Amino acid sequence: xxxxxxxxxxxxxxxxxxxxxxxxxxxxxxxxxxxxxxxxxxxxxxxxxxxxxxxxxxxxxxxxxxxxxxxxxxxxxxxxxxxxxxxxxxxxxxxxxxxxxxxxxxxxxxxxxxxxxxxxxxxxxxxxxxxxxxxxxxxxxx
Numbered sequence: 001x002x003x004x005x006x007x008x009x010x011x012x013x014x015x016x017x018x019x020x021x022x023x024x025x026x027x028x029x030x031x032x033x034x035x036x037x038x039x040x041x042x043x044x045x046x047x048x049x050x051x052x053x054x055x056x057x058x059x060x061x062x063x064x065x066x067x068x069x070x071x072x073x074x075x076x077x078x079x080x081x082x083x084x085x086x087x088x089x090x091x092x093x094x095x096x097x098x099x100x101x102x103x104x105x106x107x108x109x110x111x112x113x114x115x116x117x118x119x120x121x122x123x124x125x126x127x128x129x130x131x132x133x134x135x136x137x138x139x140x141x142x
Contacts, residue, residue: 003090014053022073054078065102110134
C-alpha cells in the first residue's frame with residue numbers, strides 16, 4: 001500500500017469517488033454537506049494498492065500548529081485490512097513534518113472511536129451530531 005498526496009486530476013477523482021461511496025452512498029450524508037470549499041485548498045491523501053484507490057483523508061490547518069484530519073474514508077471492501085490505519089499513520093507523519101506542528105484534531109464518528117484511540121487520539125467534550133451521525137472531538141498531542 002502507498003499513500004500519496006493528491007496532485008493529479010485522477011487522484012482527486014479517486015478521493016472523491018471514495019467519499020461519495022462511503023459518506024453519501026453508505027451513510028446518506030447529503031452531497032451539499034460532504035463536498036465543500038475546503039476541498040479546493042487543502043492537502044488530500046489517497047492510499048492505493050495495485051493502482052486501486054482504497055481510502056482517502058484530508059488535512060486542514062486550524063490555527064498555527066494545529067491541524068485537523070477529516071473526511072477519512074475507506075472503501076467497504078478494503079476495511080479490516082489495515083488500510084485505514086496505514087492511511088492515518090501516513091497522514092499523521094505528514095503533519096508531524098510540518099513546522100511547529102503541535103496538535104492533531106479530528107471529529108470521529110462514535111462508532112470509530114476505538115480505531116482512533118488505537119492510534120493515540122483522546123476523546124474530549126460531548127457527543128455531537130454532524131450530518132445526522134454521532135461524532136466526538138478527538139486530539140493527538142505531538
